[in-house]
Amino acid sequence: MVSIKPLRSGPPGTPMAVSLRSTRELATGNWRTFRPERVERPSPCNLDCPAGTDVRAFLQFAAEGDVARAWHTIRRHNPFPDICGRVCYHPCELACNRTALDEAVNIHAIERAIASEASRRRIGPEPIAAPALSPRVGIVGAGPAGLSCAYHLARRGYPVTVFDDNVEPGGMLRYGIPRYRLPRRTLDREIAMLSRMGITFISGAHVGATSGAPDLSSYAALFLAIGAQRSKRSRVPGDSLRGVRSGLDLLREVNSGGSAPVFGRTIVIGGGNTAIDAARVALRLGADVTVAYRRSTADMPAHPDEVAQAREEGIDFVQYVAPMKFVGSGGRLTGIECQRMRPGEPDASGRPRPEPIPGSTFTITADQALTAIGEEVDVETLHRFALSNGGRLRADRWGRTSRAGIFAGGDAATGAGTVAEAIGSGRRAADAIDAHLQGRDLVEEGTAERVGRPDLNLFYFAPHPRAIPRSEPDPRTFDEVVAGLGWPQAVAEAQRCFTCGACTACDNCYVFCPDAAIVPNRATLAYEIDLTHCKGCGICATECPRGAIILRPEEQR
Amino acid sequence: MTTKVLEGTHAISWAVQRSRAAVIAAYPITPSSGVVELLAEMCADGRLDARFVAVESEHSALATCAGASQTGMRAFTATSSHGLLYMHEMLHWCVGARLPIVLANVNRAVGSPWNIFADQNDSLSQRDTGWLQYYCEDNQEVLDTIIQAYKVAERVLLPAMVCLDAFFLSHTSEPVSIPEPHEVDAYLPPFAPDYFLSPDEPHAFGGLSAADGYMELRARIDAAMRHAEQVAEEADEEFGRLFGRRHPLVEAYKTDDADIVLVASGTVAGTAREVIDARRARGERVGLVKIHLFRPFPFTPIRRAVSGAKKIAIIDRNISFGHGGIMASELRSAMCAHPLAPPIFSFIAGLGGRDITPQTIDDVVAHTIQQEQPEADTLWVGLKE
Numbered sequence: 030m031v032s033i034k035p036l037r038s039g040p041p042g043t044p045m046a047v048s049l050r051s052t053r054e055l056a057t058g059n060w061r062t063f064r065p066e067r068v069e070r071p072s073p074c075n076l077d078c079p080a081g082t083d084v085r086a087f088l089q090f091a092a093e094g095d096v097a098r099a100w101h102t103i104r105r106h107n108p109f110p111d112i113c114g115r116v117c118y119h120p121c122e123l124a125c126n127r128t129a130l131d132e133a134v135n136i137h138a139i140e141r142a143i144a145s146e147a148s149r150r151r152i153g154p155e156p157i158a159a160p161a162l163s164p165r166v167g168i169v170g171a172g173p174a175g176l177s178c179a180y181h182l183a184r185r186g187y188p189v190t191v192f193d194d195n196v197e198p199g200g201m202l203r204y205g206i207p208r209y210r211l212p213r214r215t216l217d218r219e220i221a222m223l224s225r226m227g228i229t230f231i232s233g234a235h236v237g238a239t240s241g242a243p244d245l246s247s248y249a250a251l252f253l254a255i256g257a258q259r260s261k262r263s264r265v266p267g268d269s270l271r272g273v274r275s276g277l278d279l280l281r282e283v284n285s286g287g288s289a290p291v292f293g294r295t296i297v298i299g300g301g302n303t304a305i306d307a308a309r310v311a312l313r314l315g316a317d318v319t320v321a322y323r324r325s326t327a328d329m330p331a332h333p334d335e336v337a338q339a340r341e342e343g344i345d346f347v348q349y350v351a352p353m354k355f356v357g358s359g360g361r362l363t364g365i366e367c368q369r370m371r372p373g374e375p376d377a378s379g380r381p382r383p384e385p386i387p388g389s390t391f392t393i394t395a396d397q398a399l400t401a402i403g404e405e406v407d408v409e410t411l412h413r414f415a416l417s418n419g420g421r422l423r424a425d426r427w428g429r430t431s432r433a434g435i436f437a438g439g440d441a442a443t444g445a446g447t448v449a450e451a452i453g454s455g456r457r458a459a460d461a462i463d464a465h466l467q468g469r470d471l472v473e474e475g476t477a478e479r480v481g482r483p484d485l486n487l488f489y490f491a492p493h494p495r496a497i498p499r500s501e502p503d504p505r506t507f508d509e510v511v512a513g514l515g516w517p518q519a520v521a522e523a524q525r526c527f528t529c530g531a532c533t534a535c536d537n538c539y540v541f542c543p544d545a546a547i548v549p550n551r552a553t554l555a556y557e558i559d560l561t562h563c564k565g566c567g568i569c570a571t572e573c574p575r576g577a578i579i580l581r582p583e584e585q586r
Numbered sequence: 587m588t589t590k591v592l593e594g595t596h597a598i599s600w601a602v603q604r605s606r607a608a609v610i611a612a613y614p615i616t617p618s619s620g621v622v623e624l625l626a627e628m629c630a631d632g633r634l635d636a637r638f639v640a641v642e643s644e645h646s647a648l649a650t651c652a653g654a655s656q657t658g659m660r661a662f663t664a665t666s667s668h669g670l671l672y673m674h675e676m677l678h679w680c681v682g683a684r685l686p687i688v689l690a691n692v693n694r695a696v697g698s699p700w701n702i703f704a705d706q707n708d709s710l711s712q713r714d715t716g717w718l719q720y721y722c723e724d725n726q727e728v729l730d731t732i733i734q735a736y737k738v739a740e741r742v743l744l745p746a747m748v749c750l751d752a753f754f755l756s757h758t759s760e761p762v763s764i765p766e767p768h769e770v771d772a773y774l775p776p777f778a779p780d781y782f783l784s785p786d787e788p789h790a791f792g793g794l795s796a797a798d799g800y801m802e803l804r805a806r807i808d809a810a811m812r813h814a815e816q817v818a819e820e821a822d823e824e825f826g827r828l829f830g831r832r833h834p835l836v837e838a839y840k841t842d843d844a845d846i847v848l849v850a851s852g853t854v855a856g857t858a859r860e861v862i863d864a865r866r867a868r869g870e871r872v873g874l875v876k877i878h879l880f881r882p883f884p885f886t887p888i889r890r891a892v893s894g895a896k897k898i899a900i901i902d903r904n905i906s907f908g909h910g911g912i913m914a915s916e917l918r919s920a921m922c923a924h925p926l927a928p929p930i931f932s933f934i935a936g937l938g939g940r941d942i943t944p945q946t947i948d949d950v951v952a953h954t955i956q957q958e959q960p961e962a963d964t965l966w967v968g969l970k971e
Contacts, residue, residue: 036809036812039802039806039809040805042799042802044684044743045682046682046793046795047792048790048793051789052789055790240760264884313878539785545788
């Protein structure tokens with residue numbers, strides 16, 4: 030018979046439903062159909078850095094305030110953080126996933142602050158660990174590609190000699206980029222560090238010259254990084270008039286310490302970075318400057334920040350205007366006959382092809398014209414090595430040419446036209462030269478998929494505005510126009526980084542795992558997943574803010 | 587002992603601070619918001635070493651407290667009215683999981699229509715969830731009861747709700763004595779449950795318990811709830827010894843020789859004392875019984891307190907539609923086996939914050955004296971014609 034009684038005290042047992050033995054005994058892992066995996070995936074900034082810098086890593090060190098490790102991390106790939114922090118067009122920031130929340134991390138300003146703080150604290154470079162090697166490597170061209178290649182080879186112990194036909198090393202860094210963007214002391218300081226590594230610089234050596242060219246036969250390998258130093262001819266009638274010159278000539282002259290006569294109404298023709306540099310230099314020399322471009326201002330290849338700064342400084346922009354003829358009197362430029370253009374169908378670049386508007390010619394009064402419609406390689410050097418390919422040196426991604434032991438890179442080979450591309454090209458060539466000299470195969474770079482916005486969990490990030498250094502440019506001087514961030518500001522800005530694709534020991538997986546199947550080790554970041562208990566629910570992957578845990582289907586049993 | 591002039595909401599905050607709650611999760615709702623506003627400040631400025639969790643709903647607030655309590659942390663939340671109702675599912679869960687959370691509920695009317703004023707229907711409609719329920723008369727009682735509630739809840743492993751009237755207490759300032767931290771520490775030991783969730787030694791809590799075990803678990807809850815009355819009595823006794831203040835579960839005020847006993851709870855009891863005093867001054871034999879602990883329902887003390895009365899009047903600031911005053915129905919169930927079975931006059935008054943003045947109460951007493959028997963089970967006070 031069933032018991033029927035009043036309740037005097039509770040029936041024996043635990044107050045609540047609880048397993049008395051540890052649930053560790055339950056091998057719930059065999060319920061799993063998906064397996065979480067901790068992964069390190071490339072961040073967009075790392076993948077999109079043409080120099081190959083480990084941006085994510087240096088930002089992490091900066092966020093911790095560890096300037097030495099941040100600086101050394103950059104310099105593992107790039108000898109010029111102080112230069113690049115100023116002149117690189119930072120495609121890393123365009124790629125930055127933080128734009129999904131607010132604004133990209135100000136990576137270039139942090140890079141610059143790291144270099145500046147490292148210098149202020151007199152932090153030395155990492156010692157070269159490699160033993161001294163004997164094969165000598167010759168490098169032609171002391172621009173960013175050649176210097177980068179020299180640096181990376183010197184780090185590996187090779188004796189390196191860099192030839193350049195200019196007085197001082199730096200290439201376009203020195204003779205192309207204006208001082209207001211890259212102060213000479215910054216350039217000199219970072220190049221001097223290369224000299225201190227034992228790299229030999231030979232100036233005034235014109236490798237392509239028909240007579241008096243240096244003897245390169247004693248070098249076990251050569252790297253050709255001669256750049257694209259020549260301004261393209263405009264092919265506009267009348268370009269031999271006095272008052273018409275290339276923007277690059279002006280830059281070179283001013284950067285060499287010359288006093289270029291620039292005055293009156295100056296028209297810059299072109300829309301690239303050289304055009305903007307020439308325009309801003311002319312402005313500083315006292316000219317009244319207008320930039321004329323045959324497409325829309327928005328379609329200019331120049332970096333939008335540069336265009337915006339130029340506009341702020343008082344430079345005028347006219348769009349959809351193409352020069353037809355330079356007109357003058359007494360051999361001197363007085364005006365430019367122009368044609369109005371309009372946007373047509375998109376061309377290969379995806380931008381609308383400019384089409385002339387019939388019957389729309391007009392003349393602009395001009396005292397000076399600066400042409401800046403692109404740069405090309407000095408063909409004589411190309412001829413000497415017989416490696417020409419449509420005006421460039423023919424080489425693969427690693428800089429390997431059709432001739433063993435001869436490598437080529439930088440603008441002369443890639444046509445990329447940016448400092449960071451040149452640095453990356455020089456670094457890859459150093460790898461290839463090392464592999465060639467040591468008889469090793471090159472290790473191809475990984476093709477892991479980048480961490481995208483859907484891989485992130487933005488819930489764990491609070492909006493915080495991007496730090497922007499205060500600048501008050503004075504367009505009458507060559508003083509630097511863009512200010513830097515102070516070190517504490519840079520550290521705070523680095524803390525905005527999501528660290529896409531890499532564990533930061535945030536503990537979310539550990540906190541959220543319902544099976545206590547995450548075994549954390551915060552010191553080593555070795556967060557193991559206990560697969561005996563992990564049921565494959567995927568919460569860890571979902572709650573990982575930075576896409577460092579992925580779920581893979583278990584193989585069918 | 588420090589004395590401060592405190593609103594009811596802040597009396598709660600100070601009690602929670604002195605009780606060293608470790609996790610506070612709350613969602614703001616008038617009139618309870620001030621409770622957690624001060625607690626948030628205390629967490630921010632270090633006066634309270636607790637994790638303050640801002641959540642997106644009351645359901646999450648109590649779920650957060652449940653999670654914290656499950657790991658052995660002392661947890662607290664405060665709410666009112668719709669907020670409490672939104673917690674309804676979690677109220678049940680906390681009881682079944684035996685989590686001794688303390689919740690301050692500022693009694694407020696329930697919509698529709700919107701009304702933010704005093705009314706007990708919010709918490710009384712949660713009567714059967716298994717939470718201990720205290721109703722308070724003044725801000726000192728609020729502060730003392732929160733501290734006592736932790737002691738009782740953690741002894742019997744059941745959550746406790748401390749209720750106070752909207753605005754009449756929550757937003758009214760009174761001098762309140764705040765015991766010193768070490769005094770409260772001596773009274774309230776750290777929360778140290780036998781069973782708690784820890785990754786170091788994982789146990790499964792609240793897993794499926796079908797018909798073979800569920801009923802025994804429910805019986806243990808009922809046993810614990812019944813035992814809680816004695817534990818609460820002892821907790822108040824000890825509190826009285828240490829702090830010199832008592833808050834009897836059922837207070838009998840001038841009832842010894844009373845022919846008419848008025849039963850009330852919350853701030854109505856405070857007002858009623860004046861009426862009783864005035865009538866006593868005129869030589870009338872009237873008394874007051876205040877219900878402080880409502881769950882577990884203290885049958886024996888209630889019966890004892892009203893045992894000599896010829897008639898009982900009870901005022902409810904709540905209504906169970908189709909039945910009557912909720913406290914009246916509890917009282918009737920306590921009295922049904924009473925040998926004398928005095929008539930019980932059940933009055934509904936003050937819903938939605940309508941004032942219950944000394945005059946209202948005096949009229950209720952007068953009515954009870956005049957009538958032999960109540961003309962109906964439920965009598966509405968002051969309805970507009």
